[in-house]
Amino acid sequence: MATFTLHKETVQSWLLLSRTHILFHFICVLFLFYYRIKNFIVSYPWILMTLAETILSVMWFFNQAYRWRPVSRSVMTEKLPADQNLPGLDIFVCTIDPEKEPTVEVMNTVVSAVAMDYPSDKLCVYLSDDGGSPVTLYGIKEASQFAKAWVPFCKKYGVKSRCPKVFFSPLGEDEHVLRSHEFEVERDQIKVKYEKMQKNIEKFSSDPKNLCMVNDRASRIELRVSGLISNGPYVLAVDCDMYCNDPSSAKQAMCFFLDPETSKYIAFVQFPQMFHNLSKKDIYDNQSRTAFKTMWQGMDGLRGPGLSGSGNYLNRSALLFGSPNQKDEYLHDAKNYFGGSTTYIESLKAIRGQQVIKKNISKEEILQEAQVVSSCSYESNTKWGTEIGFSYGILLESTITGYLLHCRGWKSAYLYPKTPCFLGCAPTDIKEGMLQLVKWLSELCLLAISKYSPFTYGFSRMSTIHNFTYCFMSISSIYAIGFILYGIVPQVCFFKGIPVFPKVTDPWFVVFAILYIATQIQHLIEVISGDGSVSMWWDEQRIWILKSVTSLFAMIEAVKKWLGLNKKKFNLSNKAIDTDKEKIKKYEQGRFDFQGAALYMSPMIVLLIVNTICFFGGLWRLFKIRDFEDMFGQLFLVSYVMALSYPIFEGILTMKSKSG
Numbered sequence: 052m053a054t055f056t057l058h059k060e061t062v063q064s065w066l067l068l069s070r071t072h073i074l075f076h077f078i079c080v081l082f083l084f085y086y087r088i089k090n091f092i093v094s095y096p097w098i099l100m101t102l103a104e105t106i107l108s109v110m111w112f113f114n115q116a117y118r119w120r121p122v123s124r125s126v127m128t129e130k131l132p133a134d135q136n137l138p139g140l141d142i143f144v145c146t147i148d149p150e151k152e153p154t155v156e157v158m159n160t161v162v163s164a165v166a167m168d169y170p171s172d173k174l175c176v177y178l179s180d181d182g183g184s185p186v187t188l189y190g191i192k193e194a195s196q197f198a199k200a201w202v203p204f205c206k207k208y209g210v211k212s213r214c215p216k217v218f219f220s221p222l223g224e225d226e227h228v229l230r231s232h233e234f235e236v237e238r239d240q241i242k243v244k245y246e247k248m249q250k251n252i253e254k255f256s257s258d259p260k261n262l263c264m265v266n267d268r269a270s271r272i273e274l275r276v277s278g279l280i281s282n283g284p285y286v287l288a289v290d291c292d293m294y295c296n297d298p299s300s301a302k303q304a305m306c307f308f309l310d311p312e313t314s315k316y317i318a319f320v321q322f323p324q325m326f327h328n329l330s331k332k333d334i335y336d337n338q339s340r341t342a343f344k345t346m347w348q349g350m351d352g353l354r355g356p357g358l359s360g361s362g363n364y365l366n367r368s369a370l371l372f373g374s375p376n377q378k379d380e381y382l383h384d385a386k387n388y389f390g391g392s393t394t395y396i397e398s399l400k401a402i403r404g405q406q407v408i409k410k411n412i413s414k415e416e417i418l419q420e421a422q423v424v425s426s427c428s429y430e431s432n433t434k435w436g437t438e439i440g441f442s443y444g445i446l447l448e449s450t451i452t453g454y455l456l457h458c459r460g461w462k463s464a465y466l467y468p469k470t471p472c473f474l475g476c477a478p479t480d481i482k483e484g485m486l487q488l489v490k491w492l493s494e495l496c497l498l499a500i501s502k503y504s505p506f507t508y509g510f511s512r513m514s515t516i517h518n519f520t521y522c523f524m525s526i527s528s529i530y531a532i533g534f535i536l537y538g539i540v541p542q543v544c545f546f547k548g549i550p551v552f553p554k555v556t557d558p559w560f561v562v563f564a565i566l567y568i569a570t571q572i573q574h575l576i577e578v579i580s581g582d583g584s585v586s587m588w589w590d591e592q593r594i595w596i597l598k599s600v601t602s603l604f605a606m607i608e609a610v611k612k613w614l615g616l617n618k619k620k621f622n623l624s625n626k627a628i629d630t631d632k633e634k635i636k637k638y639e640q641g642r643f644d645f646q647g648a649a650l651y652m653s654p655m656i657v658l659l660i661v662n663t664i665c666f667f668g669g670l671w672r673l674f675k676i677r678d679f680e681d682m683f684g685q686l687f688l689v690s691y692v693m694a695l696s697y698p699i700f701e702g703i704l705t706m707k708s709k710s711g
């Protein structure tokens with residue numbers, strides 16, 4: 052354990068065991084390839100199996116980088132400087148489409164941010180509305196009125212659930228027990244105000260013309276306007292559905308930014324993305340345990356987690372000024388880098404701690420300047436989007452920005468506190484989940500083949516093991532090929548009586564068995580040690596295979612985008628999820644819902660049909676020929692796929708019966 056002034060780092064306790072496992076597994080992989088090469092026969096099954104195993108082994112290799120040095124962190128907020136000495140903080144809530152992102156929910160996020168436990172004179176909240184729809188403007192006016200009563204109420208009574216919707220829902224029940232009469236009176240008054248805000252916004256939203264978006268709109272990330280207004284040295288970005296659940300998150304993040312030993316290198320502090328609407332079974336693995344526990348904690352022990360796009364506190368300097376050791380001479384050429392606004396360039400000096408002569412600028416002048424700075428054309432012939440601000444390299448702006456910050460020598464930190472700091476809404480059917488998956492993975496494929504590829508650009512700029520984590524992310528859709536081959540070739544061969552694994556009595560069989568068992572044990576330990584259960588382990592395997600197979604579409608999408616056949620377009624995730632009651636009921640019961648996802652499900656459906664035919668056909672053949680020893684490995688594999696996929700079968704059948 053390493054103790055810093057304001058935070059502590061704890062390295063995973065079973066690190067030695069984990070590294071031994073990696074070594075042992077690696078040796079087994081070498082044996083496997085030795086076996087494949089030594090017994091090489093020119094036949095399609097053998098070649099395809101070797102190809103699948105090569106893909107899975109390469110992915111396994113990069114994946115181990117996350118297991119090399121996982122850490123967890125805790126903070127000592129009590130040691131932070133007094134409130135009046137805390138730095139400024141700007142919070143950005145981004146929204147675009149009021150139909151997919153209901154305005155009442157967005158305003159709940161905004162209000163929860165305004166009510167953050169942070170000195171109010173140091174806190175500024177911005178709502179970025181790319182859609183430019185009237186209802187968002189109306190909503191923010193209503194929300195700012197409501198916040199005037201809500202924030203003092205929260206601070207006076209030490210309310211923890213500062214998102215009003217949560218506070219007034221059964222989730223906020225604990226807040227209401229053992230409270231004074233005065234509290235109850237004030238709470239009831241506030242409740243009336245909240246309901247009024249809600250009703251007003253809903254009434255305004257009922258007119259379709261108020262939901263219209265302006266198509267010709269400014270580009271997505273314009274953080275820079277805040278430089279003219281509040282110019283906080285730290286910035287929090289949250290998706291519009293991700294309300295602040297724990298008001299202390301800003302102070303927790305400051306424990307890294309203000310720590311004398313780490314402050315100079317920390318570009319961002321990432322919190323996990325967590326969701327308030329997960330069902331008990333979480334059949335779609337929306338909590339993304341692998342990403343937010345195994346992967347991000349693994350990266351954190353190297354040089355820091357990736358940037359997830361929401362729930363991350365950023366050091367504004369890192370976004371604006373190259374590397375941690377960047378000298379200020381750079382500012383002499385500021386117009387080339389940052390554009391022509393002199394007022395904006397002055398604001399940069401303040402961020403660098405330089406003396407700035409305060410000019411008396413009126414509010415109107417600042418707003419006029421802000422309009423210039425926020426326009427798209429302001430960026431022409433500057434370094435915005437390449438060397439400055441969020442990167443426009445791929446549409447997954449968060450991942451590439453975090454990656455480039457790491458390439459420039461910055462570090463990041465990951466905090467996974469017991470109380471979730473931010474809570475958003477997760478998709479409740481497979482269609483939305485698949486759309487997100489294809490959006491993310493196709494963009495990551497493009498990163499792999501871009502000039503910023505971790506395989507070229509990253510290698511010379513980052514520590515090797517840290518870079519492996521990005522290599523893994525950028526090519527993870529290739530799992531699709533590995534799984535499709537492994538999910539079809541041995542099964543068809545089982546049906547036809549062609550062995551692709553050693554006999555069960557052959558000593559070489561042990562290599563395959565060990566590789567399978569060791570992988571399962573590693574996964575099981577990770578799930579259980581992260582407070583999971585055996586059933587979670589089993590469910591994760593199912594959804595992992597399903598998502599991996601579906602990522603075939605991400606590869607196709609990436610190729611289309613690369614060839615210019617598909618327009619570059621950001622598919623917005625739908626957050627208006629609680630309208631379809633039947634869908635939610637199904638999700639809560641842990642039943643798969645594939646409605647509307649027939650296309651994405653097609654590779655999995657083909658795979659399952661092949662498995663079913665081969666399972667029954669192969670069994671029939673096995674009982675006739677009795678080559679059990681030869682076929683044991685394949686029998687096991689096909690049975691495993693059948694057992695794992697049972698709930699998917701059910702989901703597919705109900706999808707068919709409904710559409711039929």
Ligand SMILES: O=c1ccn([C@@H]2O[C@H](COP(=O)(O)OP(=O)(O)O[C@H]3O[C@H](CO)[C@@H](O)[C@H](O)[C@H]3O)[C@@H](O)[C@H]2O)c(=O)[nH]1
Pocket residue numbers: 144145146147148152179181271289290291292324359360361446447448449450487490621622623624625
């Ligand atoms: O043109 C746009 C598109 C989206 N958004 C907002 O960006 C956020 C994220 O969009 P969403 O569709 O919810 O993206 P997801 O794919 O679900 O989210 C993940 O991936 C995104 C792409 O990297 C990150 O921006 C997000 O923070 C991250 O949660 C939402 O608040 C949107 O309103 C805009 O402001 N303008």
